Amino acid sequence: SKPVLARPDLWREAAFIAGEWRTSLKTIAVDNPATGEVIGHVPDFGFAEADEAVAAAAGAFAAWRAKTGKERGAILRRWAELMYAHADDLALIMTAEQGKPLAEAKGEVAYAASFLDWFAEEARRIRGEVLTPHMADRRLVVTRQPVGVVGAITPWNFPLAMITRKAGPALAVGCTFVVKPSELTPYSALALAVLAEEAGVPAGVLSIVTGEAKAIGAVLTGDPRVAKFTFTGSTGVGKLLAAQCAGTVKRVSLELGGNAPFIVFEDADVDAAIEGALASKFRNTGQTCVCANRLYVHDAVYDEFAKKLAARVSTYRVGHGLTGPTEQGPLIDARAVAKVASHVADAVAGGARVLTGGEPNAAGERFYSPTVLVDVRPDALLVREETFGPLAGLIRFTSEDEVVAMANDTRAGLASYVYTASTPRQWRLMEALEYGMVGFNTGIISTEVAPFGGVKESGLGREGSHLGVDDYLEIKLACIAI
Numbered sequence: 001s002k003p004v005l006a007r008p009d010l011w012r013e014a015a016f017i018a019g020e021w022r023t024s025l026k027t028i029a030v031d032n033p034a035t036g037e038v039i040g041h042v043p044d045f046g047f048a049e050a051d052e053a054v055a056a057a058a059g060a061f062a063a064w065r066a067k068t069g070k071e072r073g074a075i076l077r078r079w080a081e082l083m084y085a086h087a088d089d090l091a092l093i094m095t096a097e098q099g100k101p102l103a104e105a106k107g108e109v110a111y112a113a114s115f116l117d118w119f120a121e122e123a124r125r126i127r128g129e130v131l132t133p134h135m136a137d138r139r140l141v142v143t144r145q146p147v148g149v150v151g152a153i154t155p156w157n158f159p160l161a162m163i164t165r166k167a168g169p170a171l172a173v174g175c176t177f178v179v180k181p182s183e184l185t186p187y188s189a190l191a192l193a194v195l196a197e198e199a200g201v202p203a204g205v206l207s208i209v210t211g212e213a214k215a216i217g218a219v220l221t222g223d224p225r226v227a228k229f230t231f232t233g234s235t236g237v238g239k240l241l242a243a244q245c246a247g248t249v250k251r252v253s254l255e256l257g258g259n260a261p262f263i264v265f266e267d268a269d270v271d272a273a274i275e276g277a278l279a280s281k282f283r284n285t286g287q288t289c290v291c292a293n294r295l296y297v298h299d300a301v302y303d304e305f306a307k308k309l310a311a312r313v314s315t316y317r318v319g320h321g322l323t324g325p326t327e328q329g330p331l332i333d334a335r336a337v338a339k340v341a342s343h344v345a346d347a348v349a350g351g352a353r354v355l356t357g358g359e360p361n362a363a364g365e366r367f368y369s370p371t372v373l374v375d376v377r378p379d380a381l382l383v384r385e386e387t388f389g390p391l392a393g394l395i396r397f398t399s400e401d402e403v404v405a406m407a408n409d410t411r412a413g414l415a416s417y418v419y420t421a422s423t424p425r426q427w428r429l430m431e432a433l434e435y436g437m438v439g440f441n442t443g444i445i446s447t448e449v450a451p452f453g454g455v456k457e458s459g460l461g462r463e464g465s466h467l468g469v470d471d472y473l474e475i476k477l478a479c480i481a482i
């Protein structure tokens with residue numbers, strides 16, 4: 001059943017298109033991953049409704065961009081404040097459809113609101129430049145303008161934050177926005193739209209279209225009225241959608257899969273490294289694109305690290321996020337459970353040993369016990385592919401050069417983590433690791449204040465920070481003869 005909310009109207013079984021709540025006879029069922037129980041139905045919309053949302057966004061663009069940054073910022077600020085005010089309800093909705101423990105869901109609500117808050121402030125700080133001219137009678141002025149209509153497709157692992165991290169900067173600079181949330185977690189997105197409307201976001205400036213991914217995706221990546229497309233999700237789908245954008249030369253931002261190395265050197269504070277590994281590896285049941293995916297531990301501290309990590313992991317309470325206390329919830333679906341199981345089986349076949357976990361969990365069909373494996377071979381499946389689950393596989397190393405080479409031996413390049421007390425080594429690794437983000441002596445690197453994004457096949461563009469508006473702005477030159 002659906003969660004009991006202080007504000008029941010935050011639960012919508014309708015999509016939000018062109019400022020209207022629209023229902024459909026054709027629907028998609030949404031379930032609670034902890035129980036498999038269907039909690040509701042949302043419209044199964046497609047090409048026609050996506051087209052209407054884009055038309056409304058194109059129509060709303062002129063008036064929205066004409067507002068001052070301060071005016072747009074005030075609306076975004078109200079939107080953020082409404083999120084903070086209704087954080088408990090938003091968290092209940094999220095846990096019901098996504099599964100993460102309620103405390104983590106509350107954390108995500110605050111994190112998601114922080115992007116609206118941040119970009120509300122940035123709205124007033126979009127600057128241009130006046131350049132030194134190349135001729136005595138010329139003047140060169142560089143301005144930055146909103147790109148126009150933005151199309152977005154977002155995933156289920158952070159149902160609120162992955163939307164606000166895009167909608168925040170887009171709306172702040174004057175773009176209008178159409179998003180297709182994941183079909184697995186539409187209720188969080190729809191609740192966000194209720195609050196956007198309440199905050200004063202004008203009709204058409206923000207639309208949430210639920211339904212058929214391919215059809216809606218075809219409009220958002222192919223319609224010439226959409227100037228920019230932004231996507232967070234799997235690498236395969238991201239490549240496909242980026243290719244679809246080529247036909248109209250859309251600006252494209254991508255946040256795709258990672259394969260984060262987590263490196264513990266012999267001079268590291270091992271206890272701090274354990275805390276970092278727990279936070280990075282097991283948060284959201286290992287379902288974040290910045291999750292530590294493979295743990296390289298120096299031979300000198302390997303046994304101590306393994307033993308302590310397994311001891312902590314074995315105390316994790318696994319269960320339903322709403323009924324807690326729980327440190328770990330379910331995985332999103334059966335396929336996700338099968339992937340973890342296959343990575344464990346592959347590693348064990350290659351000689352790895354299970355220190356804790358290594359099997360499905362009795363809490364339910366989509367639960368897998370948090371797992372620590374030692375003696376994992378450097379070419380194991382869990383090293384080459386992103387597990388996206390609660391599996392920590394430990395690989396032994398002895399030299400800095402060796403571990404840097406192993407860490408960089410991937411097409412992914414999102415997050416990486418290094419534990420070492422040596423400042424010179426921090427500098428060397430900051431430069432050598434082919435990643436968009438490196439956490440030194442910390443397992444948590446995400447904040448609205450700093451740029452988030454990847455290199456290589458992990459993506460294009462950056463989200464968050466003062467740089468997060470760049471992807472939503474076009475540069476325009478005025479060359480003036482005087």
Ligand code: ADP
Binds near residue numbers: 156218235
């Ligand atoms: P994950 O493996 O994390 O579920 P996906 O890349 O499959 O990642 O999903 C991320 C988002 O992309 C979801 O909103 C999903 O509906 C959407 N999506 C998946 N396939 C397509 C597609 N072919 N066209 C458009 N959107 C898609």
